[in-house]
Amino acid sequence: MEKDFGGFKGVLIIGLGLIGGSIAVSLKKEGFKGKIYGFDLSEERVKTALEMGAVDEAFTDLKEVPWDKIDLVIIATPVKTFEKVAHQIKPFLKESTVVTDVGSVKGELVEKLERIFYPNRFIGAHPIAGTEKEGIENAVEGLFRGKKLILTVDNEDESTKRLEQFWVDLGSRVEVMDPHTHDFVFASVSHLPHAVAFALVDALIDLSKETGIDLFLYPGAGFKDFTRIAASSPVVWKDIFIENKESVLHTIDMFIRSMEKLKKYIQDEEEDRLVELLSEIREKRLSLEKEG
C-alpha cells in the first residue's frame, strides 16, 4: 500500500531545530508527496533549511505562511514556548487543520493546548528519538524509523488516526498513552537519567576542585557513554525539568533512596545483600538487551 501520511498535503513545521529539521528531511526521504513549510524566528535557520532542501518554503513571519494550504501544524519549538506559539498561530488556522507537537512533556500542558486550539484538534505527540546535538544542520534522515512515538490522547478519533498514520509512514512505532502516565514514564526513563548524568559530572567537577586532581583526565571504560547525555542542551533540559517538575522530583527522590540503600550496604559491608541487589539489577538490565 502506498504511503499517504494520513492524507495530510501541507505540513507546517514550527521551529527548525534538530527534531523539526529531522521530520522535514525524513518526510522527503520516505516519499511524502505534499508540501513542507517551515517557520522559525531565526533568518539563519530558515536559510539553512532552504539551502539543505529540507523544506519547500520557509518563513520568519507568520503572516506570510500560506495558511489555506496547511492541514497539519507540527510545533517543534522548546516546550516552554508552546502556549505562546499556540496563541500566536491560532487566529490563522483553517478549521480542519490538525495541530500537534513533538515535546517531551505532556500532562497539563496538553490539556491547556487542547483548550486553546479548540475547535481545532490538538494532539500531543512525543517521538522517542533524538541525539544530544542541536540545530537543523544536525538533522538526521530516518531519525524516527523503528523508534517509538507516543500519542497522548484519551480517546482516539479520526484526526488521531490520521496523525498515527503520518508517523507510521515515517517509520515510527506508535503507542497511545494518557498525558499524565506519559510524564511519569518519561520522568523515569529519560528525565531522571539526564539529571543523574548532570549530577555525576557536577560531582566530578567538585571532587576535582577538592583534591586538585583533574579527574576528567581519567575517563574509565563506560564513563564516556555514561555521561554522553550530560552534554545535552542546558536550556532544553532546564525547561523539561521544570515543566515536568512533579514527576521529576518524585523519581529523583526514589533514586536518592536507591543510592542511600547501596551506600548503607557498602558502609555496613553487607556482602550478601549487595550481591543479591546487584544481581537483581543486572538481570533486569540484561533483559533489555534481549528485547533489542
Next chain:
Amino acid sequence: MEKDFGGFKGVLIIGLGLIGGSIAVSLKKEGFKGKIYGFDLSEERVKTALEMGAVDEAFTDLKEVPWDKIDLVIIATPVKTFEKVAHQIKPFLKESTVVTDVGSVKGELVEKLERIFYPNRFIGAHPIAGTEKEGIENAVEGLFRGKKLILTVDNEDESTKRLEQFWVDLGSRVEVMDPHTHDFVFASVSHLPHAVAFALVDALIDLSKETGIDLFLYPGAGFKDFTRIAASSPVVWKDIFIENKESVLHTIDMFIRSMEKLKKYIQDEEEDRLVELLSEIREKRLSLEKEG
C-alpha cells in the same frame, strides 16, 4: 626495535577470567616469544584456556606449575582473594620473580602485598580496560591497546621499568600513581559511575513496582548506554565497593550533594542557576570529546 616485553620469558597468569584471558591472547597477538602459563581452580576454565590456545600450559594445582621457568606472575583473580593467593604462591617463587596484579583497588592492599612478597618485588598494576562481560571465553585480543595502565609505585626501580615495558609492548599507555591517589581517582571515575548506574536501575525497578507500569519497556535514547555498566558482575563489584569503601563512600556523598543541589534548583524553579549549572557541566563533558 623488537618488543622484548621487559625481558620476561615465562609468565604465569593466575585466574583465567576475562582480564587474565585477554592478557594471554594479547601476548600471543603482540608477538610475545616466551611461554604463557595459566592457573585456575576451575578445571573447566583451564580446559577452555588450553582449547583456545590462549596459554601454552595450564594447571589447577600450584605444585604442578614449573616455578623455575616463571619470572613474572600476574594475579588476575578477584581483588578480595589477593591476600590468600599471595600466601599460597609465595613459598614457590624464585627470588628474582616479579609479581604483579590487575586489580582495580590499590591503597593499603598494595602495601600489604609488598610486605607479604618481600624479598620478591610486588608491583601493583591496574589496566583501565575491560568489558561488562566475564570469563576467558569473552577474552579480547588487543584489549589493552591504547588504554591507560596505572602502576601504583612510590619509587621506580629496575623491576618496575621491566613491567612498564611489558605493558607498553601490549600497547598500553603506562602512568605511575601512588596507591592512595589511585583509589580516590578510580572511586570517582569508575566506582561511583557504576554505583550510580546500579542505583538508577534499582530506582526504576522500584518505580515500576510502585505504579504497576513496566518502565523497562520504554528505554529512551541514551538510557541503554547509560545503564550498560549496570550489567557488570555483581561479585566483582561487591568486592570493589567494599575494598575501596572509604573513597567510594566519599564520592557517593559528593554525588548525592550534587543530586540534591539539582533537585533544589528544580523545586524552586531557579531557571538561571539551572542553565548556568547545566552549561558548566556540558562544557566539561564536551572537553572530553576533544581529548578523544
